[in-house]
Structures are given as C-alpha cells and as structure tokens.
Amino acid sequence: MLKPGTVLRGKWSQQEFVVQQRLGSGANGEVYQATQTGKGNALVALKVSAVSADIASEWRLLSDLASASPAFVQPVLMDDDALGKPFFYVMELISGDTLPVAAKSLGDPDLDRLFGDYLSALSSLHEKGYAFCDVKPENLLVERKSERRARLVDIGGVTSFGRSVRQYTPTYDRGFWGLGSRTADAAYDLVGLALVFLFLRQPPPADLMQSPLESRRKWLYSILSQLTPAPRRNSVLVGILESRIRSAETAVQMLQASPAVSTSGAARVSVSQAERMDWTERFMWFSVSSATAATLAAWVVLLKSS
C-alpha cells in the first residue's frame, strides 16, 4: 500500500510519478491515481505490484487490447521504481463512474446505447480470440465527459477462448446461475454483461446468493418472464440469457434492429402516420383512375370523329 505523496521514479523511462490516492486493489496488485511530474503533472493511473511478472504479463495484454478497441484503457508505459520494488505500469486515468452509479442519472435510451457500446468493445476483443471474463459493475465505467462513453477496465480476467475462466464474480458468472460452463468464450461475456444490466433494475436478494442452484435459476427466470419489450435492450438480454444470442456481433445487430417502442407517445406517432399514409394512398388511386377515365374518353372522342 503506497501512501499519498509517495514518489516513484522510473528506472528505464526516467519519468517521475507522485501517488495521489488508491483507486482499487485486485488479485494481483493495486491501482493508484498519480501525477506525472515531467508531463506538467498530468493525471495518470498506476498499476503497482511487487511481482514483476504480473505487471509484465498485464502490460503485454493491455497493449494488445488497446489496439482492439478504444473502450479499453490506453497504456502509457511500463517501468520499475529505481529503488527496486514496486513494479508498475502507467495507463490513462479514466474519469468516470461505475455503470450502476452513472445509471442513476441516465435514461433508458442512454443505457441502451451503453449496452450496445459495451457489446461492440467485447466484440472487438472476441475477434482477437479473448474473452474478458470478469464482467462486473466495477469494471464497466461511464466517462463523466459529455459523450458519456463506455469504458472497460481491469483486464486481470482476460482469457483466451477455450481456456478456463480464472477470475470471476459469482453474481455475474454464467456457471453460478446454471446457464453454462465456466470456459472462456464469447457467450460467457455476453451473459455477464446481460446480468449486469438486468440487475441494475432488479438486484438479486442477498439471501439468494447462499441458496442452491435450483432456487437461483427459478428466481432468474421469474425476473426474465416479467421483462417488458421496452426498453430495447430487454429482448437482447433475454436472447442472451436463453442462449439464443451467442456472439457480441449478433447482439449488436439485434439491439439495432429491435424497434424503438420505449414510450406510448412514440406508438401514437406511428399510428397517426399510418392514417396519413392511408389517405394519400386513396388520393393516389383516385388520381390514377380519373386519369385513365380521361384517356379513355379522349380515345372514344378521337375514334368517333374519324
């Protein structure tokens, strides 16, 4: 644990970082907010660990993922403190809220868009043959900037397709709900994401987590059966949790294809549009038939006179 004010001097980069506060800690290290002295005190995030190989391994993955999608954290540099330990890498500091916090001030259209954005990010990760695995609210950030972009953090769980998932959170784990195996594949991430969005509105009761698999499944299905077609993401959530949607790309397409029926106002608009269409159609047939009649009459007059 580093105290605020601790200075880390990079042995290789010669850059200096001043620790401000701890942002979180995980299975292999801690993340701090820090300033980069040489770069006009720019704010950055530091991942710090006493194990050099953990840092090296994550750095390699982070660089790979950043090229897949801008939704993943962008890496800056990897280095060691000149005094030996700790080892660290530097990444961009994301100023954002976790999805559940952000959701309090966001409407359904925004949440639908974010759902799609997370799906797209996962889709580009899947193209590289990796699953994110540890999809949970803490790892899904929404930027505070006006665009409120979707970002994914903590790549500690990222696993190649086909391997066993090594880092997960039971609440958002496919296996825990009896919805499939704990092998890393595209659908594993989709189920995690669907559960996060489902539980935003309907968190599972605390005692349910201790109860046997059958009652967990029963509760989940009862929640699913109560979902309405609006907002748009709901039909995709159900599709994922019923294993009908197994790839992120399909999920994105389904989300875009599902009709916007979020308010009754929208429904009224489409009805009145239909009425107007009906009237123009009648007008068209009237014009066509009267034109035909006029032409016929003209021919009759012409033939009679000749």
Next chain:
Amino acid sequence: MLRSEARLRQILLITDGCSNIGENPVDVAVEAFRKGISVNVIGVVDGGDMGRAGRQEALSIADAGGGMCRIVEPHNVAATAQMMTHQTMQLTLQQAVSQELQSVLGKTTEELPPEERARVSQVVDKLQEELTLELVVLVDTSASMKHKMAMVREAIQDLSLSLSARLGDSQVAVVCFPSRHDGMAETIQPFTSKVDESALKRCYVASGGTPTGPALRTALTLLQQRPNEDDGARLASL
C-alpha cells in the same frame, strides 16, 4: 531447476476454524513448501468472523506454504479457489523461470528491460496452461462446517471442471478431516481428472476435533506417492 518443477503441486485447505489435534499445521506447510508444494488456505465464514486464532493460523499456514490466504463467505469459495489455484501456479512458474534465467544469464527476470520481461511472461503463461497440475483439496468437515458443506462441495466440483479446461493434465484429490472412522483424515477421492459428484457426497460432517496438521500430512504423502512421470523432455526445449 525447471525439471523438478515439471509438475505443479498444490494443496488447497478449506477450513473454518483452528486446529486442535496432532502436529502443528504450520510445520507441515513449511515442509511441503520446501518440497516444492504450495499451500493455499480458504477460511470460510458465515456472516461473522473466523475467530482470531483461526484467522491467524490460516494466515500462518499459507505464509509457511508459500501460498495465499483468503477469508470468504460460502458462496465465494468457488471463485476464490479458482483464482488462488491459477495465481499460485503462475507464481510458482515465475519463480522457476526466474531461477532458470539467473543460472543462464546471471540476471533475474526483474533485471531485464520491460519489453523483454513481457516476452518472458508469455512463456510463463504458456507453461501455466500446459504443465501437469496435481492438487489435493483438504476439506474441514468438523461440525461447524455443516451448513457450509453444500457450497463447498459445489466449489470443489466447479474447480475440477474449470481445471479440466486447461490444456495440460489436471489431477485433483479430495481429503476430508476429521474422518468418521478414526477422527483423523480420509481420502475420499484419489487423484482423478474429473472429481466424482458421488465421491464428494462421502464428505460427511463428523463430530470430533480438527486435525489440520495430520490432514496436511496426508495430502503431502498423497502428492509424494505420485509416480514421477518424465515431463522434463518438453521443458528442456525452453
């Protein structure tokens, strides 16, 4: 050095209290670690705390056994067991690779520049997936574990399933203590690549003491009795 590490060997102890019968579990953990076997400990608590003595002992065993220690609620046992097993495999390999580099280059991994280090880590990740893993799960079945056993059984089943997705062979054995027969430790599942659900049902909760030390000894013996298959050839190509 790597030759003797060709198999990864671990003990996972799942308990909720302090030992009170037989030799000191910390001593057995020290011995295990000296033989290249890591010992991880999961303390299972239900709402409350483990008690200071239990928590202290759990930490000391993991510390002496070169492993990790986590105190968790029953429904988190499965996730924790998997995280620990993978983390410990990685740590063991990192140490082995670092020692190997030391003897070849006269440098530890930590002295390599960042970019080269990332390449070494790639080798470690690959080995971690491919090497044979032998794991003994030690389950405390003393009376206080009674209402936590369903979750623990599920966790072991889960762990075995998850390990079977590795590329390398994973062998898991399960030992319960205290045994219903002699109050010490009982192997209810010998080494297997897939833990049998019905075998786990034999993990009865029994009254009696908590012989954590003797149970660790049983696990140690089980691991040492394994025939020494020669994985060395594959590793030599490193």
